[in-house]
Amino acid sequence: MNGWAWVLMDDDDDDTPSLPPGSPGTWHGSEQWFSTQLILSLSIGVSAFFIFCFLRTRWEMVYMPRTRLKDFSPAPAHWPDIQKASGASRFFGWIIPTLRTSEFVVLQTVGLDAAVLLSFLRMSFILFSLFAVLAGAILVPIYKLGGGSTESPAPDIPDNSTDFLPSWTPDWTYGNGTWKHGNMTLPPFFDFIADPTTSATLQLVFAYTFTALTLHFLHRNFHRFVTSRQAFGLQLIHSVSARTVLVTDVPSHLRGDRALAEYFEGCGWEVESVSICREVDAVKRALDKRTNALLELEDAWVAWVGNPATATGYDPDVYRNKPRASSPTTETLISGLDRNGDGPAATAEDPESLRARYSTIHSDKPRPTKRIRIGKSVDAIGFWEDKFLEADEEVRVLRKTGRFEPTHVAFVTFEDVKSTQEASQVAHYREHTQVVTTIAPEPRDVIWNRVSMSRREHRIRDTVITGLMGVLLVSWIPPVVAVSSLLSFKEIERVMPWLANLIKQSPRLEAVFQTTVPTLALIMFNSLLPFLLESVPSTR
Structure with a gap:
């Protein structure tokens, strides 16, 4: 040639x-x-x-x-x-x-x-x-x-x-x-x-x-x-999210709604509202405890009356289109318990009164029980009702009397998009590492329990996550190379001659193994990597 x-x-x-x-x-x-x-x-x-x-x-x-x-x-x-x-x-x-x-x-x-x-x-x-x-x-x-x-x-x-x-x-x-x-x-x-x-x-x-x-x-x-x-941005130009900036590293003397608003207004921008993020970990823990008790209580009720309910004396329509606490016979089991505590709790009943409401329910199934550590077994429905009421009362007290310290993070909403873009693109504080402003993400994209994280903790997490991703990607190379090598026709002939002879009997099967199977296996193997990286953003 x-x-x-x-x-x-x-x-x-x-x-x-x-x-x-x-x-x-x-x-x-x-x-x-x-x-x-x-x-x-x-x-x-x-x-x-x-x-x-x-x-x-x-x-x-x-x-x-x-x-x-x-x-x-x-x-x-x-x-x-x-x-x-x-x-x-x-x-x-x-x-x-x-x-x-x-x-x-x-x-x-x-x-x-x-x-x-x-x-x-x-x-x-x-x-x-x-x-x-x-x-x-x-x-x-x-x-x-x-x-x-x-x-x-x-x-x-x-x-x-x-x-x-x-x-x-x-x-x-x-x-x-x-x-x-x-x-x-x-x-x-x-x-x-x-x-x-x-x-x-x-x-x-x-x-x-x-x-x-x-x-x-x-x-x-x-x-x-x-x-x-x-074009998409023009549709949202007047929305709240488009007019809001996320402010981080706010100094202590500006950690107040009025103080931060006056600061940005002093820069020549019209402020609509300011929201300082506060340390609410105690409320979150109480809410998680109440949610867990409510879910466990629901599971206990399902175990007793079934889903859908088959027990006699149970009326599912009591939960449909009925005002809260409308009458003694139609009030739901947890009526009045999901209020946030802003109003009086005079209508909230004690557990014994609530348990009398479902005394007319009869089921062929035994009432579920729960063993407390290594002690005796107790009624599961009553146990989780007490836990729910206890956690609900804790949430009410925290919302009424709790004092939550402000964090270094705030959301500032301006009157127009022009002010928002200007505030997010310039360094307006005397220390460039403080009062850092960026366009705020959508509320659904915010991981709220990570908002108040300090800059130092952010850097530590970034470093750790970057290192872990590097280790993962490097350690991913050997198995990928191994899969690619094992599926090559030469390797099949060397390791499994009987399979190579079987493949050679059909030219089309041989073509599939030499041109399609290695690529397909490699794609399927690499598709597992996103599942391993899925938890990285929330961890960061």
Whole structure:
């Protein structure tokens, strides 16, 4: 083979490094790899498509949950499908409406995160479709004409040989730089294509072409993301979260609502409200204790009367559409116990009065019991009622009389977004490490029991978590390499010859093991890593 096409070929010399797994030089007898991959891809893709089209018309709660919401207003393009209009094919009825739906409607309907993900998936679909068209229209025909094929690498043929021509041209002869068949001469263009150097050159050219196309699509998708982000931000420009900043490392003399508000107003910004975070760990512990007692009490009741209740004398309607403490016979078991203690607790009854309310309930099951440490067993319902009342009283006392010290963290809401952006982007305090302002996250994204954490503790946690992630990622390399090596065909031949012989009996099975199974196993193994990293953000 002339030219530098030899670079792309691998030899059997042990001193020469082998090609990466899956490259053409490592395919041993897998002549069916292209057709096998095509069959697998089409079968999986087409099957998934038709299954989705079928299930979406059967499980609307799963695939179209928004249509069940009250006052839901879908995009106009989807009305025929949602209303099940006559003449609308519901099996394929989602395709055209989805293509007609604009990005702005998608952004308004599903939010920014989902819109960005859908945009990236669409970009990937278009990009790889373009790759497939270019490869199918140019590379595959040239490989076929040049002596190789889509099923196996081109054979190693010396110069001036006719063996690298396709099998359907056995009578072609090479001489004086041209190919001849009888009185017919191969045109120069085909002579150029048949040159093995052309194949190697095309591989290099298309490698750069595909890279340039990928960078172009990513660049264009990034600008579309910026536009979507700006459009989404304009919708929330007047919301409270968009006008709120998170202030950390507040000095002690500013740890007050009025003092902090006067400080920001002195900077020229109009403040709407200030909320200083306080040390409420005692209240949280009491609430956790009350919640645990309530859940245990619920489990005890379910164990006694069943769920749904089958005990006689139990009226489930007493919990439905009844005002609190409406009458002595319809008052619920824990009526009046879930108040926050702001008002008088004169209507709260003692445990004995409450237990008299359900004395008319009779069940075939024995009342559940609970053993206290190594002591005697007691009635579980009564035990957890006492625990609930005790914890509830503790919460009430803390809310009434507790004094909670302010922390170094505060949320400040301004009158307009302009003031919010200015306050979050400038250093306005004389010490740049104090009164640090950033745009506040959404309330649902705040881990409230970590808000008052000191900066020193934050740094310690960051250092520990970063170290643990580094150890985890480094320790993840050996098992990944082991899985990749064990699934290579050479390793299978060495460790399990009987399995290698079994695989060789079917060319398609051999192609699956050499091109699909290693990649699939590697993807499945790496998919376990996010589960290990899931707890890192909350721990930090």
